[in-house]
Amino acid sequence: MSTLKGRSLISITDYSKDDILKILDMAEEFEKNPRRNILNGYIVASLFFEPSTRTRLSFESAVQYLGGRIVGFATADTSSVKKGESLKDTILTVSNYSDLIVMRNPLDGSARFASEVSPVPIINAGDGANQHPTQCLLDLYSIRKTQGRLENIDIAMVGDLKYGRTVHSLVQALTLFGAKFHFVSPESLKMPSAVKTVIKNAGLEYDQYTELSDVIPFADILYMTRIQGERFPDPLEYEKVKNSYILSNRMLRGSKETMKVLHPLPRVNEITEDVDDNPKAYYFQQARNGVYIRQALIAAILGLK
Amino acid sequence: MNSKRTELKVSAIRNGTVIDHIPTESVFQVFKILNLDKTKNQVYFGTNLDSKKYGKKGIIKISDKYFEYEEINKIALAAPKATLIEIKDYDVIRKENVQLPEYVDKIVKCFNPKCVTNNQNVSTSFKVTEDHKGNMKLFCKYCEKTMAKENIEFV
Ligand SMILES: [Zn+2]
Numbered sequence: 001m002s003t004l005k006g007r008s009l010i011s012i013t014d015y016s017k018d019d020i021l022k023i024l025d026m027a028e029e030f031e032k033n034p035r036r037n038i039l040n041g042y043i044v045a046s047l048f049f050e051p052s053t054r055t056r057l058s059f060e061s062a063v064q065y066l067g068g069r070i071v072g073f074a075t076a077d078t079s080s081v082k083k084g085e086s087l088k089d090t091i092l093t094v095s096n097y098s099d100l101i102v103m104r105n106p107l108d109g110s111a112r113f114a115s116e117v118s119p120v121p122i123i124n125a126g127d128g129a130n131q132h133p134t135q136c137l138l139d140l141y142s143i144r145k146t147q148g149r150l151e152n153i154d155i156a157m158v159g160d161l162k163y164g165r166t167v168h169s170l171v172q173a174l175t176l177f178g179a180k181f182h183f184v185s186p187e188s189l190k191m192p193s194a195v196k197t198v199i200k201n202a203g204l205e206y207d208q209y210t211e212l213s214d215v216i217p218f219a220d221i222l223y224m225t226r227i228q229g230e231r232f233p234d235p236l237e238y239e240k241v242k243n244s245y246i247l248s249n250r251m252l253r254g255s256k257e258t259m260k261v262l263h264p265l266p267r268v269n270e271i272t273e274d275v276d277d278n279p280k281a282y283y284f285q286q287a288r289n290g291v292y293i294r295q296a297l298i299a300a301i302l303g304l305k
Numbered sequence: 306m307n308s309k310r311t312e313l314k315v316s317a318i319r320n321g322t323v324i325d326h327i328p329t330e331s332v333f334q335v336f337k338i339l340n341l342d343k344t345k346n347q348v349y350f351g352t353n354l355d356s357k358k359y360g361k362k363g364i365i366k367i368s369d370k371y372f373e374y375e376e377i378n379k380i381a382l383a384a385p386k387a388t389l390i391e392i393k394d395y396d397v398i399r400k401e402n403v404q405l406p407e408y409v410d411k412i413v414k415c416f417n418p419k420c421v422t423n424n425q426n427v428s429t430s431f432k433v434t435e436d437h438k439g440n441m442k443l444f445c446k447y448c449e450k451t452m453a454k455e456n457i458e459f460v
Contacts, residue, residue: 108450
């Protein structure tokens with residue numbers, strides 16, 4: 001693990017294909033046996049400048065399964081940030097008290113900046129609309145686990161592809177493995193051209209749809225995301241499209257036997273509850289996989305086995 | 306009016322650097338990028354000069370100063386067609402077109418209002434890239450957004 005030791009993880013593009021595979025392999029071991037006391041005597045700082053209960057709890061349980069301790073805050077309201085302390089000062093101070101910093105911050109690029117000033121490694125737990133690499137890794141883990149491979153997956157991404165950072169990172173990561181991309185979104189929320197350029201530069205292909213039903217017959221992975229009404233310049237347009245990107249159990253008829261439905265959660269209404277009992281629904285296990293991924297990352301970055 | 310007389314409107318320098326073919330409206334931008342407002346050297350400049358190639362152009366002459374190429378290439382963002390001429394004893398010793406640098410640090414603002422560089426005391430840093438159509442783009446090292454030329458604003 002020498003190459004990952006001491007290195008911050010800010011953006012999924014910081015990791016090579018080998019780095020990613022190393023983390024996935026380690027996570028597999030943690031899934032077999034999550035309770036290991038290797039973090040005994042270590043302190044992880046968890047700095048959530050904006051609330052994200054799901055991500056925070058996942059990191060905290062990862063640390064605690066490993067026997068480590070956590071210091072930090074869950075919102076900026078109760079911290080010195082509210083008194084106007086700069087991000088740099090907060091990071092420099094907290095790095096005195098911890099071996100590793102997990103940070104969530106609403107500013108795009110805040111994690112990269114934190115990693116430049118911090119003497120201890122940083123794991124980015126979401127920097128605004130930019131990156132959320134641990135989500136990306138747990139998505140990759142879930143794909144590999146359910147499909148038995150990462151290479152040449154037919155992945156359909158559905159919903160808000162313009163602003164959804166999880167789908168952008170996942171595209172970047174999957175280009176390393178040669179995926180086929182199928183994008184399903186309303187006209188106004190299509191995948192940005194910068195992301196399409198990444199696909200083209202990797203010599204891969206994508207196609208675009210406006211109907212969810214078009215991709216269901218051939219998708220290996222159906223990656224659902226939320227569509228937020230406020231993203232639409234015209235509320236009428238939202239009304240028109242909002243129901244076309246809701247997945248119900250009935251729609252899964254005719255899908256591949258091995259197909260799985262993923263969602264970064266929380267869902268609002270884009271997957272109806274009758275899908276939950278279908279064995280193709282994988283989003284709750286997907287969230288569980290996040291704990292193993294975070295255990296693997298923390299162990300690798302601290303150089304522990 | 307012939308080009309010889311146009312040239313004479315801005316004094317010739319004995320030693321130093323001439324930056325020619327600057328778009329007239331970018332002359333002060335180039336000044337700022339090269340910190341010429343703070344230099345102790347003699348600086349001459351002209352705007353709205355006639356140019357055979359570009360209609361109107363600007364020119365800057367800096368006495369007794371030669372630039373590192375990496376430094377002066379930063380002006381390519383404001384003056385992509387500029388020519389650099391180095392003068393020694395009234396003779397041209399080097400003449401080259403500016404080229405886009407690989408990185409652009411500190412001189413351009415990020416267009417993303419939520420970028421950390423616009424909200425904390427952090428200098429900007431961009432990698433110069435191209436999209437698949439060959440258009441120049443700036444990739445922010447921090448927020449990882451890609452900025453098109455028309456969004457470039459100097460600090
Ligand atoms: Zn930026």
